[in-house]
Ligand SMILES: O=P(O)(O)OC[C@H]1O[C@H](OP(=O)(O)OP(=O)(O)O)[C@H](O)[C@@H]1O
């Protein structure tokens with residue numbers, strides 16, 4: 069598969085605002101979370117922001133990789149599971165955080181470990197939406213989200229270059 073046609077670039081500022089908006093939504097649920105489980109690596113950044121906003125200091129990781137060559141999803145590899153103490157009662161009271169859900173496969177894998185946990189991510193594509201309880205912004209399935217930690221400054225061709233006008 070090649071990169072989807074549409075690009076949704078996200079700056080650090082925008083990501084911070086959107087992750088904070090996610091924290092506001094989660095605060096609005098009126099639920100006390102006993103811990104955050106972040107899905108590495110993408111979940112580390114929103115987890116830092118949400119843990120600060122919601123004053124959650126117990127942070128655990130579940131380490132999963134699936135997009136081995138950036139755009140193409142392969143087999144999911146579970147590199148590190150979740151501590152058994154947090155998986156008691158199906159993960160009730162635990163907040164699972166990721167940067168985005170795309171096909172929903174990653175979230176479903178973690179849901180099998182903690183069916184009663186609350187799943188949150190900043191961005192969602194339609195296929196992944198049913199796997200998530202709370203998110204901020206939906207983008208179409210044929211959009212690629214460019215996160216600031218994957219980006220650098222590069223030269224951009226002028227729009228007019230190559231056009232007949
Ligand atoms: O809904 P899905 O189709 O499963 O895709 C979403 C997952 O893909 C990305 O992680 P990736 O596996 O690329 O690893 P990374 O977080 O280390 O970049 C992203 O951070 C999500 O965790």
Ligand SMILES: [Mg+2]
Pocket residue numbers: 107108109110111132166
């Ligand atoms: Mg990830």
